[in-house]
Amino acid sequence: MPELPEVETVRRGLTALVKEAIIEKVDLPYPKAVTSDLKAFQQEPVGRTIEAIERRGKYLLFRLSGNETIVSHLRMEGQYSVEPKGSTPHKHTEVIFTLKDDRVLFYNDTRRFGRMTLVKTGDEMTQVSGLKDLGPEPTEETLSLDYMKEIFKKSKRLIKPFLLDQSNIAGLGNIYTDEVLWQTRIHPETTTDKISSQKIRELRENIINEIARATKHHGTTVHSFSNVFGEVGKFQNELDVYGRAGLPCRRCETPLKKIKVAQRGTTFCPKCQKKK
DNA sequence: AGGCCTGTTTTGCT
DNA sequence: CAGCAAAACAGGCC
Known part of the structure:
Protein backbone atom coordinates (compact mmCIF):
# COMPACT_ATOMS: atom_id res chain seq x y z
CA MET A 1 0.00 0.00 0.00
CA PRO A 2 2.13 2.81 1.14
CA GLU A 3 4.79 5.26 0.16
CA LEU A 4 6.09 7.91 2.50
CA PRO A 5 2.95 10.11 2.61
CA GLU A 6 0.74 7.12 3.40
CA VAL A 7 3.07 5.82 6.10
CA GLU A 8 3.24 9.28 7.62
CA THR A 9 -0.57 9.43 7.58
CA VAL A 10 -0.67 6.10 9.42
CA ARG A 11 1.93 7.33 11.89
CA ARG A 12 -0.12 10.40 12.76
CA GLY A 13 -3.26 8.34 13.19
CA LEU A 14 -1.51 5.85 15.44
CA THR A 15 -0.03 8.66 17.48
CA ALA A 16 -3.48 10.13 18.03
CA LEU A 17 -4.92 6.78 19.05
CA VAL A 18 -2.37 4.67 20.88
CA LYS A 19 0.39 6.95 22.10
CA GLU A 20 0.62 6.45 25.88
CA ALA A 21 -1.30 3.19 25.67
CA ILE A 22 0.15 0.24 27.59
CA ILE A 23 0.56 -3.14 25.91
CA GLU A 24 -1.03 -5.96 27.90
CA LYS A 25 -0.61 -8.89 25.54
CA VAL A 26 0.80 -9.76 22.13
CA ASP A 27 -0.72 -12.48 19.93
CA LEU A 28 0.70 -13.73 16.66
CA PRO A 29 -1.92 -15.42 14.48
CA TYR A 30 0.61 -15.23 11.64
CA PRO A 31 4.06 -15.60 13.20
CA LYS A 32 5.83 -15.13 9.86
CA ALA A 33 5.03 -11.44 10.13
CA VAL A 34 7.65 -11.21 12.85
CA THR A 35 11.28 -11.63 11.85
CA SER A 36 12.87 -11.35 15.28
CA ASP A 37 12.69 -13.94 18.07
CA LEU A 38 9.01 -14.84 18.51
CA LYS A 39 9.06 -15.47 22.23
CA ALA A 40 10.77 -12.14 22.91
CA PHE A 41 8.35 -10.37 20.59
CA GLN A 42 5.44 -11.67 22.64
CA GLN A 43 6.97 -11.13 26.06
CA MET A 76 2.19 -3.52 -0.07
CA GLU A 77 -0.98 -3.70 1.97
CA GLY A 78 -0.24 -3.65 5.68
CA GLN A 79 -2.78 -1.77 7.80
CA TYR A 80 -3.37 -0.97 11.42
CA SER A 81 -6.75 -0.73 13.07
CA VAL A 82 -7.74 0.09 16.64
CA GLU A 83 -10.88 -1.65 17.82
CA PRO A 84 -12.79 -2.36 21.01
CA LYS A 85 -11.43 -5.16 23.15
CA GLY A 86 -13.07 -8.46 22.20
CA SER A 87 -13.31 -7.57 18.50
CA THR A 88 -12.91 -10.52 16.19
CA PRO A 89 -9.62 -10.45 14.30
CA HIS A 90 -9.95 -10.00 10.54
CA LYS A 91 -9.19 -12.72 8.03
CA HIS A 92 -5.71 -11.27 7.58
CA THR A 93 -4.93 -10.04 11.08
CA GLU A 94 -1.33 -11.03 11.72
CA VAL A 95 -0.45 -9.36 15.00
CA ILE A 96 -2.70 -8.41 17.90
CA PHE A 97 -1.62 -5.97 20.59
CA THR A 98 -4.13 -6.07 23.39
CA LEU A 99 -3.96 -2.74 25.22
CA LYS A 100 -4.36 -2.15 28.91
CA ASP A 101 -7.54 -0.20 28.30
CA ASP A 102 -10.65 -1.30 26.45
CA ARG A 103 -9.01 -1.61 23.05
CA VAL A 104 -6.87 -3.78 20.77
CA LEU A 105 -4.44 -2.76 18.05
CA PHE A 106 -4.61 -5.07 15.02
CA TYR A 107 -2.01 -5.36 12.32
CA ASN A 108 -3.75 -6.63 9.18
CA ASP A 109 -2.10 -7.53 5.91
CA THR A 110 -3.98 -9.19 3.03
CA ARG A 111 -0.88 -9.62 0.98
CA ARG A 112 1.15 -10.94 3.93
CA PHE A 113 4.27 -9.06 2.83
CA GLY A 114 4.61 -6.70 5.79
CA ARG A 115 7.18 -7.46 8.48
CA MET A 116 7.80 -6.48 12.11
CA THR A 117 10.83 -6.82 14.28
CA LEU A 118 11.70 -6.04 17.89
CA VAL A 119 15.05 -4.44 18.69
CA LYS A 120 16.68 -2.54 21.52
CA THR A 121 16.11 1.14 20.86
CA GLY A 122 19.10 2.45 18.97
CA ASP A 123 19.96 -0.92 17.46
CA GLU A 124 17.49 -0.49 14.61
CA MET A 125 20.00 1.38 12.48
CA THR A 126 22.45 -1.50 12.57
CA GLN A 127 20.13 -4.48 12.95
CA VAL A 128 17.34 -3.78 10.52
CA SER A 129 18.42 -4.21 6.93
CA GLY A 130 16.75 -1.52 4.93
CA LEU A 131 17.02 1.00 7.73
CA LYS A 132 20.77 0.56 7.74
CA ASP A 133 21.41 2.17 4.40
CA LEU A 134 18.32 4.26 3.93
CA GLY A 135 18.86 7.47 1.96
CA PRO A 136 17.89 10.93 3.23
CA GLU A 137 14.29 11.95 3.83
CA PRO A 138 12.95 14.00 0.92
CA THR A 139 12.75 17.35 2.67
CA GLU A 140 14.35 20.72 2.02
CA GLU A 141 16.67 20.30 5.01
CA THR A 142 17.72 16.69 4.53
CA LEU A 143 17.94 16.21 0.76
CA SER A 144 20.67 18.51 -0.44
CA LEU A 145 21.24 19.44 -4.06
CA ASP A 146 24.91 18.56 -3.79
CA TYR A 147 24.05 15.06 -2.62
CA MET A 148 21.57 14.61 -5.46
CA LYS A 149 24.11 15.72 -8.06
CA GLU A 150 26.71 13.40 -6.63
CA ILE A 151 24.59 10.25 -6.60
CA PHE A 152 23.19 11.01 -10.05
CA LYS A 153 26.64 11.41 -11.52
CA LYS A 154 27.97 8.29 -9.83
CA SER A 155 25.28 5.94 -11.12
CA LYS A 156 24.44 4.75 -14.60
CA ARG A 157 21.09 3.30 -13.67
CA LEU A 158 17.77 4.19 -15.21
CA ILE A 159 16.15 7.01 -13.28
CA LYS A 160 13.02 5.02 -12.46
CA PRO A 161 14.61 2.14 -10.52
CA PHE A 162 17.16 4.62 -9.16
CA LEU A 163 14.45 6.68 -7.49
CA LEU A 164 12.71 3.57 -6.21
CA ASP A 165 15.94 2.48 -4.53
CA GLN A 166 15.46 3.54 -0.92
CA SER A 167 19.19 3.83 -0.32
CA ASN A 168 19.30 6.84 -2.66
CA ILE A 169 16.30 8.75 -1.32
CA ALA A 170 13.91 7.40 1.31
CA GLY A 171 10.19 7.18 0.77
CA LEU A 172 9.46 7.29 -2.95
CA GLY A 173 7.44 4.45 -4.47
CA ASN A 174 5.89 3.70 -7.81
CA ILE A 175 3.23 6.39 -7.76
CA TYR A 176 5.22 9.41 -6.68
CA THR A 177 8.19 8.41 -8.84
CA ASP A 178 6.04 8.49 -11.96
CA GLU A 179 4.51 11.78 -10.85
CA VAL A 180 7.77 13.63 -10.23
CA LEU A 181 9.31 12.33 -13.47
CA TRP A 182 6.32 13.68 -15.38
CA GLN A 183 6.50 16.98 -13.55
CA THR A 184 10.19 17.31 -14.37
CA ARG A 185 9.72 16.08 -17.97
CA ILE A 186 12.22 13.24 -17.58
CA HIS A 187 11.76 9.96 -19.46
CA PRO A 188 11.72 7.08 -16.92
CA GLU A 189 14.41 5.22 -18.87
CA THR A 190 16.92 8.05 -18.82
CA THR A 191 20.19 7.05 -17.18
CA THR A 192 20.93 9.24 -14.18
CA ASP A 193 24.40 10.33 -15.32
CA LYS A 194 22.82 11.95 -18.38
CA ILE A 195 20.48 14.22 -16.45
CA SER A 196 21.57 17.87 -16.41
CA SER A 197 22.26 19.80 -13.21
CA GLN A 198 19.28 22.00 -13.96
CA LYS A 199 17.00 18.97 -14.27
CA ILE A 200 18.37 17.51 -11.04
CA ARG A 201 17.61 20.80 -9.33
CA GLU A 202 14.02 20.78 -10.64
CA LEU A 203 13.56 17.12 -9.79
CA ARG A 204 14.69 17.73 -6.22
CA GLU A 205 12.17 20.55 -5.81
CA ASN A 206 9.41 18.44 -7.31
CA ILE A 207 10.16 15.46 -5.07
CA ILE A 208 10.15 17.58 -1.93
CA ASN A 209 6.97 19.42 -2.90
CA GLU A 210 5.09 16.36 -4.10
CA ILE A 211 5.75 14.36 -0.95
CA ALA A 212 4.75 17.31 1.22
CA ARG A 213 1.60 17.93 -0.79
CA ALA A 214 0.55 14.27 -0.77
CA THR A 215 1.13 14.09 2.98
CA LYS A 216 -1.08 17.13 3.45
CA HIS A 217 -3.82 15.27 1.54
CA HIS A 218 -3.39 12.20 3.76
CA GLY A 219 -1.84 10.16 0.97
CA THR A 220 -3.17 8.38 -2.07
CA THR A 221 -5.74 5.58 -2.05
CA VAL A 222 -5.79 3.43 -5.15
CA HIS A 223 -6.27 -0.09 -3.86
CA SER A 224 -6.60 -0.63 -0.20
CA PHE A 225 -4.88 2.15 1.66
CA SER A 226 -6.69 3.67 4.59
CA ASN A 227 -5.44 5.28 7.74
CA VAL A 228 -6.09 3.89 11.19
CA PHE A 229 -9.47 5.61 11.23
CA GLY A 230 -10.45 3.63 8.13
CA GLU A 231 -10.40 6.79 6.05
CA VAL A 232 -9.00 6.82 2.52
CA GLY A 233 -6.54 9.39 1.21
CA LYS A 234 -7.51 12.18 -1.14
CA PHE A 235 -4.39 12.58 -3.21
CA GLN A 236 -5.46 10.22 -6.00
CA ASN A 237 -7.46 13.15 -7.31
CA GLU A 238 -4.23 15.11 -7.68
CA LEU A 239 -2.29 12.52 -9.68
CA ASP A 240 -1.26 13.48 -13.22
CA VAL A 241 0.05 10.19 -14.59
CA TYR A 242 -0.33 7.22 -12.23
CA GLY A 243 -3.45 5.29 -13.16
CA ARG A 244 -4.06 7.52 -16.19
CA ALA A 245 -2.55 5.42 -19.00
CA GLY A 246 -4.34 6.16 -22.28
CA LEU A 247 -5.80 9.39 -20.93
CA PRO A 248 -4.57 12.73 -22.27
CA CYS A 249 -1.49 14.36 -20.76
CA ARG A 250 -2.59 17.38 -18.74
CA ARG A 251 0.08 19.49 -20.44
CA CYS A 252 -0.04 18.46 -24.11
CA GLU A 253 -3.09 16.18 -24.55
CA THR A 254 -0.96 13.32 -25.88
CA PRO A 255 -2.28 9.98 -24.60
CA LEU A 256 -0.16 8.77 -21.68
CA LYS A 257 1.73 5.56 -22.28
CA LYS A 258 2.31 2.65 -19.93
CA ILE A 259 5.47 0.56 -20.14
CA LYS A 260 7.49 -1.70 -17.84
CA VAL A 261 10.71 -0.33 -16.46
CA ALA A 262 12.69 -2.62 -14.19
CA GLN A 263 9.58 -4.81 -13.78
CA ARG A 264 7.45 -1.93 -12.55
CA GLY A 265 4.47 -0.50 -14.40
CA THR A 266 5.44 2.99 -15.48
CA THR A 267 3.15 5.65 -16.89
CA PHE A 268 4.54 8.68 -18.70
CA CYS A 269 3.90 11.16 -21.50
CA PRO A 270 5.75 10.12 -24.66
CA LYS A 271 5.80 13.70 -25.87
CA CYS A 272 6.70 15.67 -22.74
CA GLN A 273 9.15 13.11 -21.42
CA LYS A 274 11.62 12.51 -24.23
CA LYS A 275 14.52 10.14 -23.79
CA LYS A 276 17.77 12.04 -24.23
C1' DA B 1 -10.02 -20.84 -16.03
C1' DG B 2 -5.77 -18.95 -16.45
C1' DG B 3 -2.91 -15.24 -16.72
C1' DC B 4 -1.75 -10.77 -15.49
C1' DC B 5 -1.89 -6.79 -12.57
C1' DT B 6 -0.99 -4.45 -8.00
C1' DG B 7 1.39 1.39 -3.51
C1' DT B 8 7.64 -3.20 -1.63
C1' DT B 9 11.75 -5.23 -0.28
C1' DT B 10 15.12 -8.99 0.03
C1' DT B 11 17.67 -12.67 -1.92
C1' DG B 12 20.56 -14.73 -5.02
C1' DC B 13 22.73 -14.73 -9.33
C1' DT B 14 25.60 -12.49 -13.08
C1' DC C 1 30.13 -4.02 -5.70
C1' DA C 2 26.40 -2.93 -8.84
C1' DG C 3 22.32 -4.17 -11.00
C1' DC C 4 18.68 -7.10 -12.29
C1' DA C 5 15.10 -11.04 -12.04
C1' DA C 6 12.59 -13.74 -9.03
C1' DA C 7 10.35 -14.61 -4.83
C1' DA C 8 7.47 -13.70 -0.80
C1' DC C 9 1.53 -13.57 -1.04
C1' DA C 10 -3.45 -12.60 -1.90
C1' DG C 11 -7.08 -10.84 -4.50
C1' DG C 12 -9.16 -8.32 -8.34
C1' DC C 13 -9.85 -8.05 -13.19
C1' DC C 14 -10.49 -9.58 -17.96
Whole structure:
Protein backbone atom coordinates (compact mmCIF):
# COMPACT_ATOMS: atom_id res chain seq x y z
CA MET A 1 0.00 0.00 0.00
CA PRO A 2 2.13 2.81 1.14
CA GLU A 3 4.79 5.26 0.16
CA LEU A 4 6.09 7.91 2.50
CA PRO A 5 2.95 10.11 2.61
CA GLU A 6 0.74 7.12 3.40
CA VAL A 7 3.07 5.82 6.10
CA GLU A 8 3.24 9.28 7.62
CA THR A 9 -0.57 9.43 7.58
CA VAL A 10 -0.67 6.10 9.42
CA ARG A 11 1.93 7.33 11.89
CA ARG A 12 -0.12 10.40 12.76
CA GLY A 13 -3.26 8.34 13.19
CA LEU A 14 -1.51 5.85 15.44
CA THR A 15 -0.03 8.66 17.48
CA ALA A 16 -3.48 10.13 18.03
CA LEU A 17 -4.92 6.78 19.05
CA VAL A 18 -2.37 4.67 20.88
CA LYS A 19 0.39 6.95 22.10
CA GLU A 20 0.62 6.45 25.88
CA ALA A 21 -1.30 3.19 25.67
CA ILE A 22 0.15 0.24 27.59
CA ILE A 23 0.56 -3.14 25.91
CA GLU A 24 -1.03 -5.96 27.90
CA LYS A 25 -0.61 -8.89 25.54
CA VAL A 26 0.80 -9.76 22.13
CA ASP A 27 -0.72 -12.48 19.93
CA LEU A 28 0.70 -13.73 16.66
CA PRO A 29 -1.92 -15.42 14.48
CA TYR A 30 0.61 -15.23 11.64
CA PRO A 31 4.06 -15.60 13.20
CA LYS A 32 5.83 -15.13 9.86
CA ALA A 33 5.03 -11.44 10.13
CA VAL A 34 7.65 -11.21 12.85
CA THR A 35 11.28 -11.63 11.85
CA SER A 36 12.87 -11.35 15.28
CA ASP A 37 12.69 -13.94 18.07
CA LEU A 38 9.01 -14.84 18.51
CA LYS A 39 9.06 -15.47 22.23
CA ALA A 40 10.77 -12.14 22.91
CA PHE A 41 8.35 -10.37 20.59
CA GLN A 42 5.44 -11.67 22.64
CA GLN A 43 6.97 -11.13 26.06
CA GLU A 44 9.11 -7.99 25.96
CA PRO A 45 6.41 -5.46 25.02
CA VAL A 46 4.07 -6.58 27.80
CA GLY A 47 3.61 -3.88 30.42
CA ARG A 48 5.42 -1.30 28.32
CA THR A 49 4.02 2.05 27.23
CA ILE A 50 3.95 3.12 23.59
CA GLU A 51 5.81 6.37 24.15
CA ALA A 52 6.00 7.51 20.56
CA ILE A 53 5.48 6.38 17.00
CA GLU A 54 8.15 7.61 14.64
CA ARG A 55 8.77 7.16 10.94
CA ARG A 56 11.87 6.85 8.83
CA GLY A 57 11.31 6.43 5.10
CA LYS A 58 8.50 3.88 4.84
CA TYR A 59 9.33 2.32 8.22
CA LEU A 60 7.29 2.86 11.37
CA LEU A 61 9.06 2.74 14.72
CA PHE A 62 7.05 2.11 17.86
CA ARG A 63 9.11 3.46 20.74
CA LEU A 64 8.27 1.53 23.87
CA SER A 65 9.28 2.30 27.42
CA GLY A 66 12.33 0.42 28.63
CA ASN A 67 14.29 1.05 25.42
CA GLU A 68 12.44 -1.39 23.24
CA THR A 69 11.48 -0.55 19.66
CA ILE A 70 9.17 -2.35 17.27
CA VAL A 71 10.05 -1.65 13.65
CA SER A 72 7.15 -2.18 11.26
CA HIS A 73 7.11 -2.12 7.47
CA LEU A 74 3.73 -2.26 5.74
CA ARG A 75 5.11 -3.30 2.35
CA MET A 76 2.19 -3.52 -0.07
CA GLU A 77 -0.98 -3.70 1.97
CA GLY A 78 -0.24 -3.65 5.68
CA GLN A 79 -2.78 -1.77 7.80
CA TYR A 80 -3.37 -0.97 11.42
CA SER A 81 -6.75 -0.73 13.07
CA VAL A 82 -7.74 0.09 16.64
CA GLU A 83 -10.88 -1.65 17.82
CA PRO A 84 -12.79 -2.36 21.01
CA LYS A 85 -11.43 -5.16 23.15
CA GLY A 86 -13.07 -8.46 22.20
CA SER A 87 -13.31 -7.57 18.50
CA THR A 88 -12.91 -10.52 16.19
CA PRO A 89 -9.62 -10.45 14.30
CA HIS A 90 -9.95 -10.00 10.54
CA LYS A 91 -9.19 -12.72 8.03
CA HIS A 92 -5.71 -11.27 7.58
CA THR A 93 -4.93 -10.04 11.08
CA GLU A 94 -1.33 -11.03 11.72
CA VAL A 95 -0.45 -9.36 15.00
CA ILE A 96 -2.70 -8.41 17.90
CA PHE A 97 -1.62 -5.97 20.59
CA THR A 98 -4.13 -6.07 23.39
CA LEU A 99 -3.96 -2.74 25.22
CA LYS A 100 -4.36 -2.15 28.91
CA ASP A 101 -7.54 -0.20 28.30
CA ASP A 102 -10.65 -1.30 26.45
CA ARG A 103 -9.01 -1.61 23.05
CA VAL A 104 -6.87 -3.78 20.77
CA LEU A 105 -4.44 -2.76 18.05
CA PHE A 106 -4.61 -5.07 15.02
CA TYR A 107 -2.01 -5.36 12.32
CA ASN A 108 -3.75 -6.63 9.18
CA ASP A 109 -2.10 -7.53 5.91
CA THR A 110 -3.98 -9.19 3.03
CA ARG A 111 -0.88 -9.62 0.98
CA ARG A 112 1.15 -10.94 3.93
CA PHE A 113 4.27 -9.06 2.83
CA GLY A 114 4.61 -6.70 5.79
CA ARG A 115 7.18 -7.46 8.48
CA MET A 116 7.80 -6.48 12.11
CA THR A 117 10.83 -6.82 14.28
CA LEU A 118 11.70 -6.04 17.89
CA VAL A 119 15.05 -4.44 18.69
CA LYS A 120 16.68 -2.54 21.52
CA THR A 121 16.11 1.14 20.86
CA GLY A 122 19.10 2.45 18.97
CA ASP A 123 19.96 -0.92 17.46
CA GLU A 124 17.49 -0.49 14.61
CA MET A 125 20.00 1.38 12.48
CA THR A 126 22.45 -1.50 12.57
CA GLN A 127 20.13 -4.48 12.95
CA VAL A 128 17.34 -3.78 10.52
CA SER A 129 18.42 -4.21 6.93
CA GLY A 130 16.75 -1.52 4.93
CA LEU A 131 17.02 1.00 7.73
CA LYS A 132 20.77 0.56 7.74
CA ASP A 133 21.41 2.17 4.40
CA LEU A 134 18.32 4.26 3.93
CA GLY A 135 18.86 7.47 1.96
CA PRO A 136 17.89 10.93 3.23
CA GLU A 137 14.29 11.95 3.83
CA PRO A 138 12.95 14.00 0.92
CA THR A 139 12.75 17.35 2.67
CA GLU A 140 14.35 20.72 2.02
CA GLU A 141 16.67 20.30 5.01
CA THR A 142 17.72 16.69 4.53
CA LEU A 143 17.94 16.21 0.76
CA SER A 144 20.67 18.51 -0.44
CA LEU A 145 21.24 19.44 -4.06
CA ASP A 146 24.91 18.56 -3.79
CA TYR A 147 24.05 15.06 -2.62
CA MET A 148 21.57 14.61 -5.46
CA LYS A 149 24.11 15.72 -8.06
CA GLU A 150 26.71 13.40 -6.63
CA ILE A 151 24.59 10.25 -6.60
CA PHE A 152 23.19 11.01 -10.05
CA LYS A 153 26.64 11.41 -11.52
CA LYS A 154 27.97 8.29 -9.83
CA SER A 155 25.28 5.94 -11.12
CA LYS A 156 24.44 4.75 -14.60
CA ARG A 157 21.09 3.30 -13.67
CA LEU A 158 17.77 4.19 -15.21
CA ILE A 159 16.15 7.01 -13.28
CA LYS A 160 13.02 5.02 -12.46
CA PRO A 161 14.61 2.14 -10.52
CA PHE A 162 17.16 4.62 -9.16
CA LEU A 163 14.45 6.68 -7.49
CA LEU A 164 12.71 3.57 -6.21
CA ASP A 165 15.94 2.48 -4.53
CA GLN A 166 15.46 3.54 -0.92
CA SER A 167 19.19 3.83 -0.32
CA ASN A 168 19.30 6.84 -2.66
CA ILE A 169 16.30 8.75 -1.32
CA ALA A 170 13.91 7.40 1.31
CA GLY A 171 10.19 7.18 0.77
CA LEU A 172 9.46 7.29 -2.95
CA GLY A 173 7.44 4.45 -4.47
CA ASN A 174 5.89 3.70 -7.81
CA ILE A 175 3.23 6.39 -7.76
CA TYR A 176 5.22 9.41 -6.68
CA THR A 177 8.19 8.41 -8.84
CA ASP A 178 6.04 8.49 -11.96
CA GLU A 179 4.51 11.78 -10.85
CA VAL A 180 7.77 13.63 -10.23
CA LEU A 181 9.31 12.33 -13.47
CA TRP A 182 6.32 13.68 -15.38
CA GLN A 183 6.50 16.98 -13.55
CA THR A 184 10.19 17.31 -14.37
CA ARG A 185 9.72 16.08 -17.97
CA ILE A 186 12.22 13.24 -17.58
CA HIS A 187 11.76 9.96 -19.46
CA PRO A 188 11.72 7.08 -16.92
CA GLU A 189 14.41 5.22 -18.87
CA THR A 190 16.92 8.05 -18.82
CA THR A 191 20.19 7.05 -17.18
CA THR A 192 20.93 9.24 -14.18
CA ASP A 193 24.40 10.33 -15.32
CA LYS A 194 22.82 11.95 -18.38
CA ILE A 195 20.48 14.22 -16.45
CA SER A 196 21.57 17.87 -16.41
CA SER A 197 22.26 19.80 -13.21
CA GLN A 198 19.28 22.00 -13.96
CA LYS A 199 17.00 18.97 -14.27
CA ILE A 200 18.37 17.51 -11.04
CA ARG A 201 17.61 20.80 -9.33
CA GLU A 202 14.02 20.78 -10.64
CA LEU A 203 13.56 17.12 -9.79
CA ARG A 204 14.69 17.73 -6.22
CA GLU A 205 12.17 20.55 -5.81
CA ASN A 206 9.41 18.44 -7.31
CA ILE A 207 10.16 15.46 -5.07
CA ILE A 208 10.15 17.58 -1.93
CA ASN A 209 6.97 19.42 -2.90
CA GLU A 210 5.09 16.36 -4.10
CA ILE A 211 5.75 14.36 -0.95
CA ALA A 212 4.75 17.31 1.22
CA ARG A 213 1.60 17.93 -0.79
CA ALA A 214 0.55 14.27 -0.77
CA THR A 215 1.13 14.09 2.98
CA LYS A 216 -1.08 17.13 3.45
CA HIS A 217 -3.82 15.27 1.54
CA HIS A 218 -3.39 12.20 3.76
CA GLY A 219 -1.84 10.16 0.97
CA THR A 220 -3.17 8.38 -2.07
CA THR A 221 -5.74 5.58 -2.05
CA VAL A 222 -5.79 3.43 -5.15
CA HIS A 223 -6.27 -0.09 -3.86
CA SER A 224 -6.60 -0.63 -0.20
CA PHE A 225 -4.88 2.15 1.66
CA SER A 226 -6.69 3.67 4.59
CA ASN A 227 -5.44 5.28 7.74
CA VAL A 228 -6.09 3.89 11.19
CA PHE A 229 -9.47 5.61 11.23
CA GLY A 230 -10.45 3.63 8.13
CA GLU A 231 -10.40 6.79 6.05
CA VAL A 232 -9.00 6.82 2.52
CA GLY A 233 -6.54 9.39 1.21
CA LYS A 234 -7.51 12.18 -1.14
CA PHE A 235 -4.39 12.58 -3.21
CA GLN A 236 -5.46 10.22 -6.00
CA ASN A 237 -7.46 13.15 -7.31
CA GLU A 238 -4.23 15.11 -7.68
CA LEU A 239 -2.29 12.52 -9.68
CA ASP A 240 -1.26 13.48 -13.22
CA VAL A 241 0.05 10.19 -14.59
CA TYR A 242 -0.33 7.22 -12.23
CA GLY A 243 -3.45 5.29 -13.16
CA ARG A 244 -4.06 7.52 -16.19
CA ALA A 245 -2.55 5.42 -19.00
CA GLY A 246 -4.34 6.16 -22.28
CA LEU A 247 -5.80 9.39 -20.93
CA PRO A 248 -4.57 12.73 -22.27
CA CYS A 249 -1.49 14.36 -20.76
CA ARG A 250 -2.59 17.38 -18.74
CA ARG A 251 0.08 19.49 -20.44
CA CYS A 252 -0.04 18.46 -24.11
CA GLU A 253 -3.09 16.18 -24.55
CA THR A 254 -0.96 13.32 -25.88
CA PRO A 255 -2.28 9.98 -24.60
CA LEU A 256 -0.16 8.77 -21.68
CA LYS A 257 1.73 5.56 -22.28
CA LYS A 258 2.31 2.65 -19.93
CA ILE A 259 5.47 0.56 -20.14
CA LYS A 260 7.49 -1.70 -17.84
CA VAL A 261 10.71 -0.33 -16.46
CA ALA A 262 12.69 -2.62 -14.19
CA GLN A 263 9.58 -4.81 -13.78
CA ARG A 264 7.45 -1.93 -12.55
CA GLY A 265 4.47 -0.50 -14.40
CA THR A 266 5.44 2.99 -15.48
CA THR A 267 3.15 5.65 -16.89
CA PHE A 268 4.54 8.68 -18.70
CA CYS A 269 3.90 11.16 -21.50
CA PRO A 270 5.75 10.12 -24.66
CA LYS A 271 5.80 13.70 -25.87
CA CYS A 272 6.70 15.67 -22.74
CA GLN A 273 9.15 13.11 -21.42
CA LYS A 274 11.62 12.51 -24.23
CA LYS A 275 14.52 10.14 -23.79
CA LYS A 276 17.77 12.04 -24.23
C1' DA B 1 -10.02 -20.84 -16.03
C1' DG B 2 -5.77 -18.95 -16.45
C1' DG B 3 -2.91 -15.24 -16.72
C1' DC B 4 -1.75 -10.77 -15.49
C1' DC B 5 -1.89 -6.79 -12.57
C1' DT B 6 -0.99 -4.45 -8.00
C1' DG B 7 1.39 1.39 -3.51
C1' DT B 8 7.64 -3.20 -1.63
C1' DT B 9 11.75 -5.23 -0.28
C1' DT B 10 15.12 -8.99 0.03
C1' DT B 11 17.67 -12.67 -1.92
C1' DG B 12 20.56 -14.73 -5.02
C1' DC B 13 22.73 -14.73 -9.33
C1' DT B 14 25.60 -12.49 -13.08
C1' DC C 1 30.13 -4.02 -5.70
C1' DA C 2 26.40 -2.93 -8.84
C1' DG C 3 22.32 -4.17 -11.00
C1' DC C 4 18.68 -7.10 -12.29
C1' DA C 5 15.10 -11.04 -12.04
C1' DA C 6 12.59 -13.74 -9.03
C1' DA C 7 10.35 -14.61 -4.83
C1' DA C 8 7.47 -13.70 -0.80
C1' DC C 9 1.53 -13.57 -1.04
C1' DA C 10 -3.45 -12.60 -1.90
C1' DG C 11 -7.08 -10.84 -4.50
C1' DG C 12 -9.16 -8.32 -8.34
C1' DC C 13 -9.85 -8.05 -13.19
C1' DC C 14 -10.49 -9.58 -17.96
